Amino acid sequence: MAKDFYKILGLDRTADDRAVKAAYRKLARKYHPDLNPNDKEAENRFKEVQEAYEVLSDPEKRAKYDRFGANWDRVVDDPSQWGGSGVNFDPGDLGSIFSQFFGGGGFSEADVAQPRNRGAQPSDVEKTVELTLEEIDSGTKRTLTYQVNDSCKTCDGTGQVRLRQPKPCRQCGGSGQMRSVFGVQPCTACHGRGRTDLEACPTCSGAGVLPTTKRVEVTIPAGIQEGKKLRVPGKGSMGANGRAGDLYVLVKELPHSNFKRKGDDLETEVTVPYYRALLGGEIKVDSIRPGSLSMRIPECTQSGQTFRLADQGLSLLGGKRGNLLVRVKIGIPKALSSEEKDLLKKIEAGQGVQK
Numbered sequence: 001m002a003k004d005f006y007k008i009l010g011l012d013r014t015a016d017d018r019a020v021k022a023a024y025r026k027l028a029r030k031y032h033p034d035l036n037p038n039d040k041e042a043e044n045r046f047k048e049v050q051e052a053y054e055v056l057s058d059p060e061k062r063a064k065y066d067r068f069g070a071n072w073d074r075v076v077d078d079p080s081q082w083g084g085s086g087v088n089f090d091p092g093d094l095g096s097i098f099s100q101f102f103g104g105g106g107f108s109e110a111d112v113a114q115p116r117n118r119g120a121q122p123s124d125v126e127k128t129v130e131l132t133l134e135e136i137d138s139g140t141k142r143t144l145t146y147q148v149n150d151s152c153k154t155c156d157g158t159g160q161v162r163l164r165q166p167k168p169c170r171q172c173g174g175s176g177q178m179r180s181v182f183g184v185q186p187c188t189a190c191h192g193r194g195r196t197d198l199e200a201c202p203t204c205s206g207a208g209v210l211p212t213t214k215r216v217e218v219t220i221p222a223g224i225q226e227g228k229k230l231r232v233p234g235k236g237s238m239g240a241n242g243r244a245g246d247l248y249v250l251v252k253e254l255p256h257s258n259f260k261r262k263g264d265d266l267e268t269e270v271t272v273p274y275y276r277a278l279l280g281g282e283i284k285v286d287s288i289r290p291g292s293l294s295m296r297i298p299e300c301t302q303s304g305q306t307f308r309l310a311d312q313g314l315s316l317l318g319g320k321r322g323n324l325l326v327r328v329k330i331g332i333p334k335a336l337s338s339e340e341k342d343l344l345k346k347i348e349a350g351q352g353v354q355k
Contacts (some may be wrong), residue, residue, distance in 0.1 A: 023056030120157035139222035157240030
């Protein structure tokens with residue numbers, strides 16, 4: 001089945017260059033092999049997205065694709081060169097037709113030179129960092145190590161290197177001409193010269209990219225929100241001519257044993273002895289920072305009652321701080337002494353409690 005590059009990127013045919021680039025970056029991050037290890041389906045989707053972007057981001061290729069569809073790369077559209085309809089089908093796809101019309105003079109697909117690579121495309125990389133609430137409160141630094149496919153420096157991402165001495169063109173066998181259903185035409189690979197001065201890059205085997213390990217130190221600002229992304233320019237995958245994508249660092253907040261984030265504030269629960277809840281007084285409250293806080297509760301504090309400690313929550317972007325919301329839980333002892341029982345009985349009698 002022929003590939004629909006617009007469908008692969010989720011676009012309609014009227015999409016402009018900006019929409020094409022935005023769709024590509026979104027899908028490339030989603031299906032990037034670094035984010036989907038050992039996922040063959042994601043790897044294949046990533047390759048499809050790259051192929052679609054390579055065509056639709058190039059005005060010349062896109063124009064041919066819109067006109068000729070799946071066979072766009074097998075067609076040369078140059079009326080000034082051919083002097084006729086301007087359409088020449090690449091013999092690589094028409095070997096059987098050549099055999100029929102020209103007595104076996106066609107070319108097999110293996111004889112046809114691969115089209116030149118215009119250069120590896122830069123792409124973005126996304127990595128996730130897990131942070132504790134303490135790290136979010138104070139800010140921190142992380143060194144990320146990840147692998148990308150950077151542009152090959154030997155061929156500058158084109159997949160081809162220039163030869164010192166030209167050699168016969170593999171597509172036309174050095175004749176400079178090829179036969180098609182429209183007659184003899186100049187070879188599309190060597191432009192009729194019969195010789196070529198390019199060959200596959202020996203470093204990357206013609207791929208144009210090489211696996212590269214990168215180490216990047218990222219500064220995480222205090223107060224960053226869960227799910228936010230930090231952009232580190234130029235630390236993604238390197239493309240041809242030194243162009244590089246970006247690194248996006250996704251923040252994931254780890255659960256905490258004592259605190260729960262609620263917007264800009266922190267929530268915590270403190271167990272208070274029943275007599276302190278009845279009489280009121282000071283209690284100790286854990287802080288997200290080293291040390292503890294003192295808080296006064298009124299007489300007859302109820303279980304579940306919440307108190308607010310201003311500016312004792314998380315640090316926020318901009319230098320401010322949220323609040324600490326303290327919920328009281330009244331603790332009941334598992335056993336009472338004789339003296340405690342006598343005192344409680346007196347209280348019970350004074351309250352006129354019916355037995």
